[in-house]
Amino acid sequence: MTRTLLQQELTEVQEEMMVMAEMVASAIERSIRALKERDVELARQIIADDLKVNDKRYAIEERCLEIIATQQPMASDLRTIISVLYIIVDLERMGDHAEGIAKLAILLADEPPLKPYIDIPRMAQVSIGMLRDAVEAFRRRDPQMARAVSDRDDEVDALYDQVYRELLTFMLQDPRTIQRATWLTWVAHNLERIADRATNICERVVYLVEGRIQEMNVSKY
């Protein structure tokens, strides 16, 4: 085996990407906890931590560019680097969605609770699971697993429908709930987008292994 340096750099950049994915998964989890527990301090921490996620993204991007410029990767090495470049953009945007949920959690903490949270945490659980499993499919170079993960986006879409219908009902029945219900719709929308971006990662796994770009599970939203 030659090209030890390239191999090492590729390994490191992928490890960094996985660290970033875990930072984002944790931010999403904590944003939902801040929402449920009305924990404003935690929400503020998530907003502050998003800067670290952004920094991580730019650091990884820079390393990828350095590898391209200095090592001229080809074939699967090239696809790996390109996939990492795309995935970190998706991860960063997922981090922004977590930050968005945290901001809404702060707004909602000032208002009386509308209802117990059931479907939104469920959406978060599925979305976070999709994110972690999409990254695992990347690590394993497993397109079958990636396809199975992207199929779970349907479940998130269905939950989103359900949350939306329920919140709409609240708004129709009592206009005083409109503000809170709208904010909660936005929370759900952030989670729906996170699942879509997890699907994007799955598409990259298929590209990485099979060399073709295939759009998966086009979301209805």
Next chain:
Amino acid sequence: MVSQERPSTPVQVPVPRVEAGPVCTPGEEEPVIEVRGLNAWYGGFRAVKDITLTVPRRRITAIIGPSGSGKSTLIRCLNRMHELVPGTRVEGEVLFEGQDIYAPGVDPVEVRSRIGMVFQKPNPFPKSIFENVAFGLRINGYRGDLREAVERSLRAAALWDEVKDKLGQNALRLSGGQQQRLCIARAIAVEPEVVLMDEPCSALDPIATLKIEDLMRELSQRYTIVIVTHNMQQAARVSDYTAVLMMDDDRAGYLVEFGPTREVFTNPRDHRTEAYITGRIG
């Protein structure tokens, strides 16, 4: 705090075992050369074996592969240069415009005038710039305006502006890059259909190399180009199709993969190509 736990298992970056498909050929292109079951020997040593591929018209086809994989031998078989080395022989067919160049009665000199060649090291004659380009025209009994033909070739080789005021100067006083472009001008002066280039840039600096590459793209509007190169980035930059050769256990070169360059370099079908172009072998 943000969790920054590393994944418990290390990242594995295996070379994917992409299932080897059949050797693909640029089927929709019009062929100018068709190689069929080509074998070439140096005495008892077989240097290339069982090569079948199609060279498409007005495209640049690159031949890449590790040292000793038979790239130069293969390209030299395409215009009967291989047989100039004593003790060599060729089996199989090389069809040029549908006709086997190895068929009895075919004049190898005629073949070489229609399938020209540019070599690794620039090899201008120790004559004037003008005479270098005019040489092939003269021996072919060119009846047109020699000056015009020389200018046309030098322009086509992107050298005219640099030499137009010193056409009588000895060609050996030109820089390496200029000498190589002069050799290209000499090769195209006789209006060949195909220009074979055997590592044309390996003796040149990076700037001269890029000039030759630009020139190749220009020339491919009118000529079919086949280039042997050790430089994979060059093959990726300049060619439309890429053939990958490897050396077998018996040290004979064989064709591993042939296809559009963009596919060969981004998503090769054969794991040996993958290993070679990612630098894992060779």
